[in-house]
Amino acid sequence: MEPVAVVGVGMTAMRRERRKDGYADLVYEAVCLALEDAGMTIDQVDNVVTVSNDFFDGRTISSMAIQDACGSYDKNVSTVEGDGTFGAFYGLMRILSGSFGTTLVCAHHKGSESEMALITNAMFDPIYERFLGVEAITSSALQARAYMDKYGVTEEDCALVSVKNHGNAFRNPVAQLPLELTVEEVMASPYVAEPLKVLDCCPISDGASAVILASAERAAKITDKPVWVRGVAHCCDAYHLGDRDLSDVRALQYAARKAYSMAGISDPRQEIDLVELYDAFTYMELMWLEGLGFCDPGDGGKLTASGATALDGKIPVNPSGGCLSGHPVLVAGLNRIIECVLQLRGDAGERQVDGVRAAVAHGVNGPCGQSHCVWVLGGER
């Protein structure tokens, strides 16, 4: 792959409700922050990819309604309806096509303006599943049970993730939900859909983010701290939950293997220094760690209990606080990439991890991690 770099990142603060801000306000804020971070003007952006979802926005072609705020006026703009990691993937491809030297990728979401359960219910099949009331939490509870039952993972194992990620959020000024918790407090929080409790679940959030990608030639002119895309891949499992073994992370394993192979990584446990993954629910961090190859299947709880994934551990996971500490849907994947970029550049402030040379960012699309996108980012090409 021709080298492509992340040259600028920007994210708004994530909050339960950013009442003052409409979509366009959030997008403009994130885009301006990314441009400022890159030291660029909007004229230097060759094309734009916007990421949004029509159901969440309550309007069709939601991606086009922020055209002025994202800076795509008189530019080539295209759209992705899916997680931000997939939007960034498309932005990367547009540079690799040779047609553009830079791509601005932005994503927005306001969970405060709609009914989350009704919208996530609508991602399921309208003939066979939707009328049975399944939505994001119920489907994830089914997956959590399948995974925990298969490997003997406990609710306490999952609670460790909540304690760690909410704790990390104290060092991230844009995080929505820093919490000082104990495993006992997580265990004592009420069930939402057994085995998931309130403190196993991500919050509803408002927020927007933007990332600027550039070819090597353009990156050299823009920044002296480029973060390089060393490998990236995605893979999709079946749509119907009933067609999948929900305890299985096949699609993630495939995407990770492919991304590692592109990046020349043979042993992620030794060669990756930091991970930002899509922890919409606590059990997901354990499952995704296994799928990404950081431990054997079923050992995610043990790895977490060992302290290896803590901020000062061998392989810090979600130093930003993760989705558990702020979850604007779609934006969340871009946020995973942004945290890796900040960490690789040494710009992560109070939560800076020492000596990060290679980091993995991970996003999901579809119910229960139907599709996974894995990015390997590095300070060197």
Next chain:
Amino acid sequence: MAEERKELIKLESGEAEQPFCWSAGVYGSKFLTELRDNKRFVGVKCPKCGKVYVPPRNVCGPCFAELTELVPVSDEGEIVTFTVVSFGFVDPSTGKQKPVPYGYAVIKLDGADTYILHYLDETDPQKIKVGARVKAVFEEERTGSMLDVKHFTLLER
């Protein structure tokens, strides 16, 4: 001069609906009419790999082969995974909130290779096990929908 009022306005979408009407397709229609008229489940079998899909559809994803052979499957099966839902939200099919808690499961019907989602008539998670046997309980009044099955009942308690 009057004092400046600072308020942040939000507009509601109102009562307008966005109705849809989805085709169930030929096999889906057969599946739903069998539920409605005969309290039976049918699936469709892949000619290449032999996998039986319930509910039926037209293509086997892994083989990318067209599915044509309808086969009967049982109204009994086993629990693949489950949850007990304690939060309520408005059921899009009825416009009413379903009373909580309620049992929910992924179920493998005997003779099928894929699973369906449905309600369980048990709400104590301690009494539900992965692998437990279940049987469909049908509604008296059936309309040709997944809700023609009231819920699945545990065969052993």
